[in-house]
Amino acid sequence: MPTADTTSNGPWDAKLQQFHGGQDWAHMDNFVEDFSVTTNAFGMPDSAMAAAIQSISHSHHYPPADQEPARSSLARFLWPAEFESEQNRLILGNGASELIDLVIRMAPKGTWKPGPFRTQYKEYERSARNNNFELLPVDSADKANVACLVNPCNPTGDYLELPDLKRWISANVLPGGYVLIDESMQPWHSAEFREHSLTSQHEYIRKMYDEYSISIFVMHSWTKLWCCTGLRLGSVVCPTVDHMRAIKKVQVPWSVNVVALAFLNAVVADETYLRKTWQMTPVWRRQTINLLQKMFPGWVFYGRDFLSWIWVDTGSETTAQKAVDLAHAAGVPVRSGRPGYNLPSFVRLAVREPTKVNVLLDAWKSL
Ligand SMILES: Cc1ncc(COP(=O)(O)O)c(C=O)c1O
Structure with a gap:
């Protein structure tokens, strides 16, 4: 169960929901x-806000079922040079929160483990608990079926560069397991953020899957970088196209609405x-x-x-x-x-x- 605030959890139901700031x-x-x-x-950002406001005028239509053109625009943002070969592993969600839950539901059952930091963003743990995983403590020496690391870590501010991140994955995940690496705050790194991101490590991700059947997912909440928490925008880069399709199969239709898609399509150009x-x-x-x-x-x-x-x-x-x-x-x-x-x-x-x-x-x- 989420830890109850001893004073007040505001509008959050402390027994059922995880507390977050922003209320x-x-x-x-x-x-x-x-x-x-x-x-x-x-x-x-003004440009994207204008696009979002304008999109209200066609909100009497359903959103596009393939999330286009916003999905491709985000793929071009993530992989300016390798967009063609990588884009089919990307899917959008109603905030990262939707995708965190979907991926953990799909994951092999068994044990769950957080990243190595003192604490981390709690929705991964909440979803693991809701899906009956056995939660291993942060200092457990055991490898887990599912491991989730927030990098950079909200709230502690810790950050692992790629070599350390890869070492942590190898040391903490069982063959056949799932790894969720949350890079929501990683694009703040610098103009060179892509080279420091796991999204650039195509060969490594392929090798981990081919040789160890370890599936590595890179999660992004876009509601922080582009300050649009009310719009609900997230994405996941899956290890293979088949993993992306497995998410698509169970995702509710139109989970990202017209306004959020219009915002995303514009904001990546800013x-x-x-x-x-x-x-x-x-x-x-x-x-x-x-x-x-x-x-x-x-x-x-x-x-x-x-x-x-x-x-x-x-x-x-x-x-x-x-x-x-x-x-x-x-x-x-x-x-x-x-x-x-x-x-x-x-x-x-x-x-x-x-x-x-x-x-x-x-x-x-x-x-
Ligand atoms: C590290 C991290 N990941 C994911 C999320 C979920 O974000 P959202 O569902 O708004 O995209 C948050 C929100 O605080 C976060 O801090």
């Missing part, structure tokens, strides 16, 4: 900025948006950490420089709860490390532009 804003009359989700600091994302995210992240370090010398800040959030250990449950409460009262909610992650001295805050950060820092002056 508070709608219930605040002084809302300024949402620091509780890991979305892009630049908000929804190079300016990505350039400013790569340029400014590490700068704002560093500035925010520097300011917080001055205010709270005892706090410890985790995560790679390019990430869209900061994972902070305040060193005290009471301080973290107060930080959450003060941020909430000032209209700048942050995510507590307590619900789901069970790390109550931690808070996670999104990287945001300096004027918004100032509101949060003002709120924390009385901490």
